[in-house]
Amino acid sequence: MYEREIKITSKYGLHARPAASFVERAGKYDSEIEIVHDGEPANGKSIISLLALAAGKGDRIIIRAEGKDETDAVNDLVDFLKEAE
Numbered sequence: 678m679y680e681r682e683i684k685i686t687s688k689y690g691l692h693a694r695p696a697a698s699f700v701e702r703a704g705k706y707d708s709e710i711e712i713v714h715d716g717e718p719a720n721g722k723s724i725i726s727l728l729a730l731a732a733g734k735g736d737r738i739i740i741r742a743e744g745k746d747e748t749d750a751v752n753d754l755v756d757f758l759k760e761a762e
Contacts, residue, residue: 679748680741687761690733693724695761700724702757708744710754721754 685691691699703710703721710721714736719726721740732738740758742750 678741678743679751680739681751681755682737682739683755683758685732685734685736685738685758687758688734690736691727691730691738691758693728695758696724696727698761699727699754699757703750703754706742706744706746706750706753708742708747708750710740710742710750713739713741 687695689695700722712719712721712727712730712732714730714732717730719730721727721742730738740751740754744750
């Protein structure tokens with residue numbers, strides 16, 4: 678398992694548009710992907726799960742993955758969120 682913590686910097690948080698793009702990007706990886714916000718886990722490949730987290734600007738989340746491409750998946754998704762608006 679590989680994981681990294683990131684602070685949400687988008688002024689809208691992890692709202693519908695970036696969440697949909699995140700799920701699409703996460704779906705390209707074979708690894709299981711999980712997002713943790715305030716101790717609550719969510720399936721990183723499910724938009725409903727991500728939106729239910731209600732992660733806002735300034736919140737810290739953990740992106741973790743387990744599988745053969747776990748490192749690439751986590752690093753790519755962290756980079757994506759750093760660039761998201």
